[in-house]
Amino acid sequence: MRILLTGKNGQLGRCFQDVVLPTNHELFAFASSELDITNIEEVSAVVSDIQPDIIVNAAAYTGVDKAEIESEQVFLVNATGPEILAKYAARLNIPLIHVSTDYVFDGAAVEPYQVFDKTNPQGVYGASKLAGEQAVAVACEKYIILRTAWVFSEYGNNFVQTMMRLAKERDELSVVADQYGCPTYAGDLAQAILQICEQYKQGEPFAWGLYHYCGDIPTSWHGFARTIFAKAEALGVIVKRPQLKAISSDQYPTPAKRPEYSVMSTKALSRFGVQAPSWSSSLNFVLDKLK
Numbered sequence: 001m002r003i004l005l006t007g008k009n010g011q012l013g014r015c016f017q018d019v020v021l022p023t024n025h026e027l028f029a030f031a032s033s034e035l036d037i038t039n040i041e042e043v044s045a046v047v048s049d050i051q052p053d054i055i056v057n058a059a060a061y062t063g064v065d066k067a068e069i070e071s072e073q074v075f076l077v078n079a080t081g082p083e084i085l086a087k088y089a090a091r092l093n094i095p096l097i098h099v100s101t102d103y104v105f106d107g108a109a110v111e112p113y114q115v116f117d118k119t120n121p122q123g124v125y126g127a128s129k130l131a132g133e134q135a136v137a138v139a140c141e142k143y144i145i146l147r148t149a150w151v152f153s154e155y156g157n158n159f160v161q162t163m164m165r166l167a168k169e170r171d172e173l174s175v176v177a178d179q180y181g182c183p184t185y186a187g188d189l190a191q192a193i194l195q196i197c198e199q200y201k202q203g204e205p206f207a208w209g210l211y212h213y214c215g216d217i218p219t220s221w222h223g224f225a226r227t228i229f230a231k232a233e234a235l236g237v238i239v240k241r242p243q244l245k246a247i248s249s250d251q252y253p254t255p256a257k258r259p260e261y262s263v264m265s266t267k268a269l270s271r272f273g274v275q276a277p278s279w280s281s282s283l284n285f286v287l288d289k290l291k
């Protein structure tokens with residue numbers, strides 16, 4: 001299969017390259033400097049040159065707080081870019097695999113969000129990702145959108161890397177304990193995307209549409225930090241874990257409001273044989289890599 005990957009230097013982009021490497025698929029991976037998804041001419045040239053069987057969009061504007069003051073650029077990357085990719089996918093009659101976020105929800109739920117639940121993003125980033133979902137659904141028929149959450153990996157900036165850095169700098173740390181979600185390893189997400197690509201290649205009919213994909217057991221940022229430090233200490237990644245203090249969101253104000261509860265149900269994805277991955281096991285793997 002000829003797979004076109006955008007955003008190759010991001011967490012998902014790098015993990016996707018890792019999971020495709022041992023397969024015999026042909027991967028054509030592009031960084032933002034090589035393929036800007038908001039540039040129609042660039043997308044057109046790359047797509048007609050490569051003639052992919054499938055497009056995987058790992059490109060996004062992911063700076064949730066910075067997004068609040070860069071609204072135009074955020075919507076360009078997270079809504080217009082996916083729309084352009086979707087239009088070219090439709091033109092070639094090939095699928096687009098796109099990734100969205102739990103931040104499309106307002107977090108007022110008390111049980112896991114289903115794909116059909118009402119969206120109500122609380123910030124510019126979430127609104128731009130929702131606009132991207134809608135633009136993709138209008139522009140092409142063959143699409144899979146995977147909403148994911150709390151992405152971590154051995155690459156780039158993420159909560160695990162931040163905790164590792166802070167563990168070396170501080171003896172005490174305050175972490176928000178009233179926001180709940182499901183940490184997701186980018187490598188597990190990449191594997192799930194590859195599995196979906198391979199199932200598509202096996203033949204139609206195919207269940208196009210919107211799905212949720214995230215780690216299995218909900219936790220708070222405080223709970224996630226506690227697990228990270230316990231594992232990191234046991235694995236010898238850090239010498240000593242800092243004292244963890246649980247605080248409320250009010251005590252840690254951020255420019256963009258986060259959903260209080262963004263746990264998502266991954267049930268719908270079982271039709272592809274994809275289950276919610278154990279983020280705890282994947283965390284061991286990532287910490288081992290960071291050692």
Ligand SMILES: NC(=O)c1ccc[n+]([C@@H]2O[C@H](COP(=O)([O-])OP(=O)(O)OC[C@H]3O[C@@H](n4cnc5c(N)ncnc54)[C@H](OP(=O)(O)O)[C@@H]3O)[C@@H](O)[C@H]2O)c1
Binds near residue numbers: 009032129151
């Ligand atoms: N990170 C999370 O916690 C999280 C949570 C929920 C959902 N998601 C979603 O999951 C997906 C993957 O996220 P991630 O964490 O892997 O993101 P990431 O690490 O921030 O990577 C995003 C990549 O997109 C590239 N990019 C930005 N603008 C672009 C453009 N105009 N054209 C082409 N590439 C562009 C960036 O390149 P440059 O660095 O060169 O700008 C970067 O390499 C995204 O759709 C994101 O919205 C992420």
